[in-house]
Amino acid sequence: MKKLRPFLFLACLFMMGLISFDTPVQESVQIKNILGKLLLYSKNERPEKTYLLTDKDFYTNGETIWFKTYLVDGIDHKASNKSKVVHVELVGPDGQVVERRKQFAMGPGAEGEIRLDQELEQGEYTLRAYTKYMLNEDEPILFEKNIHIWMQSMTTSDFPENSQNLGNSKENGEGDASEQASRTIVRFFPEGGQLVYGMATKLGIEVTDGLGNGLAARGSILDGEGNIVTDFNSGEFGLGMVNLKPLPGKTYYARLNGESYNNEFELPKAINEGYLLNVTDRGEYILVQVATNLSDGLQGALLLGHLRGEVFLKQVVNGYGTKEHAVKIYPEQLKEGVAQFTLFTAKGEPVSERLFFVENPDQRASLSMDTDRKSYGTRDRIQIDLALADSEGNSLEGEFSMSVVSDNSLTSEYSRDIRSWLLLDSDVGATVPDAGYFFKDASQDRKQLLDALMLTHGWRRFEWQELLRQKTSKKLRFPPEKGITISGRTVSFHDNEKPRQSVASLTLMGEDLIYEKDSTDIDGRFSFGNFYFQDSLDAILQAESISKKPRSIDFILDSTHPMNLPAARKNSTKISKVVKPDNDYLLNAYKKKVADFKYDPKEVTQLDEVVVTEKKKTRKELINEAYNTMFSSSPFSRRVYRDSIFGGVSLSAMDLLARISGVWVTGTYPFQQIKLPGGPKSMNAGSIPGVMVDGVWSDITYLQGLRAIEVSFMDVNWADTTIFGSQGGAGVISIYTEKGLTFDEIPEKYPGIKDFKIPGFNKVREFYTPNYSLDKKEHEKPDYRSTLFWEPNIMLKKEGDNKLEFFTGDNPGRYLIKMEGLTNDGIPVSHTVEIEVDSSN
Structure with a gap:
């Protein structure tokens, strides 16, 4: 027993450090400033989040994208009390906005639709949803979803003779993508942000190809002499973790196993003195440990933890020379989501931080969808009973959306859903294409991967240094829109x-x-x-x-759409991978188009083949014809026409250029500045692009003073400007004025009065759901719908009859009933059940 006393004494000292997170804080001026700024953020600068649910993931030309947008407070995930207006945009493969929708959110959500043009270009499109208020952030986290639209060419026969009519498979840039994908990138992220000599820590690992896709790989960490220190491996999404204790004077690098992985990758350099912050899930509790090798230790340091801006841990380390400190966190007292732990010195400087995903089953809600059967016949009635409850079985209320689609209409069973977006990606940025994987089960492997994800990502909502520098609340460039x-x-x-x-x-x-x-x-x-x-x-x-x-007075109207919004760029964030639907999906979509031609002549009319000998030229064609005979220029990277921009006559010429993907315009007229993408001599490196006016060299001051009404169109050249000589080294902006030529009737202006049309909120059609229990002439039409049912506004009540019913179509196969939404308390819920449609039933 005597031999155990020293051990028990040390154990008691250690346990004294494991104090709960509600211990009173001895607040210094610096600590009060930190807590005050975080309180200011959570009170006055609460962010907003949007989430957009579509009926499916694949579309063909002529189909309709049915969607529901959720707009919530960024902290508690209840309906936002700031904005009421949501902007939804469909962005094309070239980064240009193809369609816009303006929605009014009565509660947490608003329904919408986009009918795709028959002549729409095939390719990868992006749907994004945001409020103007969100654009006040320096790097706004906008919800984006990749969807692929396939072009189908109609023939005069019922069915196409080859698969090219079903959906063209050729995509631009496949060679470049293949070359990028062949690269391998390995990155290591020390827990807490630092590697300190002589102190053991965890390293997060991320192995990807050049396009950001995760790779499963094995390798070793070696020291400068080539000795293997430890082995490591990456699993799903290329994520993993490994322990390392760097020794003084040593450098380290990693090498992947196998002939295809022969590159060496440097590890972050270790420092002599610093801090460590370790967070470990111990099941019943979360253990948070901080340590340092500095001589004065952790005296006066603040250990702070917050979840989406709400503080749950604030603790000051007491005792001069204390080198280690630990605290227990009990997750049942917390909400679910991404928590940020930060260690501040006694001077209020953030020196170490770590993200950790808090899981709390008691904070979850469950949604049950009970169908009357599991298998149905064609044109058969389906009835569903719905129920929403908390972890203890008590009934809850909430707003939900439901889609019923063929299983080949979705990209992956683990694709992002409302839980993975609101609880994970919306706070740290897009993580992996199938973020829903982290929410499907409670396995230990899945938990370890999620922790590796936290090690390799940082908090995106604010930066501590910037937050602490603020003396008052930010002045809003974009106030919340209420209407x-x-x-x-x-x-x-x-x-x-x-x-x-x-x-x-x-x-x-x-x-x-x-x-x-x-x-x-x-x-x-x-x-x-x-x-x-x-x-x-x-x-x-x-x-x-x-x-x-x-x-005499004139009017200049503000644009109805946000200006200078960054263009959606392919592969800029890790959002849904493009997966081509199988031929059954494409064939059924084609068969539906044929049926629409035959049975819905009011909607679509198939014309006999005719020969067009002459047609009226568009204004754009007239402009091109006129100026191509007058001027010559190199192939342009992008071209913008004044009349293609809504409200263009009231803008500056710089405002028009800001609509071009990749071009950045800052400042206010007439002192606006412009940046062109690419090249060491671009504006990004401090150079000013050359300016030409009707083929004659000018300067940037001319462009700064130019109004859009004076411009016919403008070309921006940045890809190949060698024919311009040294003046084109930073890119060239070619301006073409009206030159006295007119292609439109310009309305006469009168002083003191202006008449115009103001666009309102978009009116949404009702989704067509046939009732086959009734004998109707319209039911003679074949039913090849891939989306059997879409209901964006399901209000679940504690009491009452929460039932839905709809009918199957003529396509047998597996169908998924997917339902997503929010409880009134802001808990995100997503659930999917499967049914079978059998033509023999």
Whole structure:
């Protein structure tokens, strides 16, 4: 027993360090500043999050994308009390916006649809959803979902003779992608951010190809003399972890096994003195340990933990010379999601941090979908009973959406869902293509992979240094939108650069006449709203000068869409991989198109073949024809036409250029600056692009003072500018003015009045669901729908009859009933059940 006493004494000392996270904090001025700034963030600067659910993942030209957008508070995931307007955009393979939808969120969500054009280009598209308020962040985390649209060419026969008509398989850039994919990249991430000589720590591992796809690999870590220190391996998504204790004076590198992995990869360099932060899941509790090898130890250091901005741990280390400190965290007292642990010195400097995913089954809700059968016949009735409950079985309420689709309409069973987005990706950025994998089971392997994911990613919502520098709340560039607003400036009719203070009024010509009147500020700024209406309304603006001397007034309207929004770029984030649907999906989509031609002549009319000998030229064709005979230029990287931009006549020329993917414009007119992509001599390296006006060299100051109304179109060249000589080293902007040529009728302007159309919120069609229990003529049409049922607004109640019913179609096979949504308390829920449709039933 005497031999055990020293051990027991040390054990008691260690356990004294394992104090709970509600211990009072001895707050210094620096600590009060840290806690105060985080409180300010959670109170006044709460972020917003959006999530977009589509009925399926694949589409062909002519089909409709049915979707539901959820808009929630970024901390508690309840309906946002800031914005009410959500912008949804379909971005094409070239980064240009193809379709826009403006939605009004009555609660946590809003339904929408995008009908795809028959002539839409085949390729990988991106759906994104955001609010203007989200754009106040330096690097906003916007929800993006990759979808692939396949082009099908109709023939005069019922079925195509070859698979090319079902969906073309050739994609641009396959060679470049193959070359990138052949690269292997290995990265190591020390836990807490540092490798310190003589102190053991964990390393997160990420092995990917050049496109960011995870690779399973094995390898070894070696020291500078070539001695193997330890082995490691990466599993699913290329993730793994390994322990390492760097020795003083040693350097380390990694080498992958196998002939295809013959590259060497350096590890982060270790430092002589520093801090470690270790977080370990011990099952019943989470153990958080901090340590240092500095002489004064951890005296006065703050260990802080927050989850989405809400503090759950604030503890000061007492005792001069203390080198180690530990604390237990009990997850049943926390919400689920990404927690950030940060160690601050006594001076308030963040020196070590670590993300950890908190799992708490008691915080979850369960959704049951009980079908009356598991197998059905064609055109058979399906009935579903729905129930929503907490972990103890108590009934809950919430708002949900449901899609019923063929199983080959989805890319993966582990694709991102509302849980993986709100609890994981929305706080750390897009992680892996199939983030739903981390939420499917409670296996130890899955938990270890999730922890490896946390080691290889950082907190994205704010940076501590920037947050601590703020003296007050951020000034918002984009206030939350509550409805439709009409804003702009009143200026001199003869000089649009001179503001005119005035009394402005707005009249909206809807079913009910809306009239508002107000004085502008000294800069002529006015704003009317917030309005709610669908489609478009005629609007009239009027203004009278408030000065004694009568003055003629003109209007410059603000754009109705956010400016300078970064273009969606392929492979810039790890979002859904492109997987081609099987031929059954494409064949059924084609058969549906044939049936629409035969049975829905009002919707689509198939014409006999005709020969077109001449057609009226579009304005764009007239412009190209006129200017191609007058000027010559190199092949342009991008071209923008003034009349292709909504409200373009009220913008500056720089504003037009900002709509080009890859081009960045900052500042306000007439002091705007421009950056072109690519090249060491680009604006990114401090160079100014060359400017040509109607084929003659000019300078950037001319472009800065140019209004969009003076421009016909502009070319931006950055890919190959060698024919321009040294003046084209940083890219070239070629401006083509109207030159007295007109291709449109320009409406006559009158001082003090402006009439225009203002777009409203998008009106959504009702999803067609046939009722085959009734005998109708329309049921003679074959039913080849891949989406059998879509209901974006399911309100589950604690009491009442939560039932749904719909009918199968004519395609046998496996179908998935997928339901996603939020409880009223902000708990995200996703659930899928499977049914079978058998034509023999």
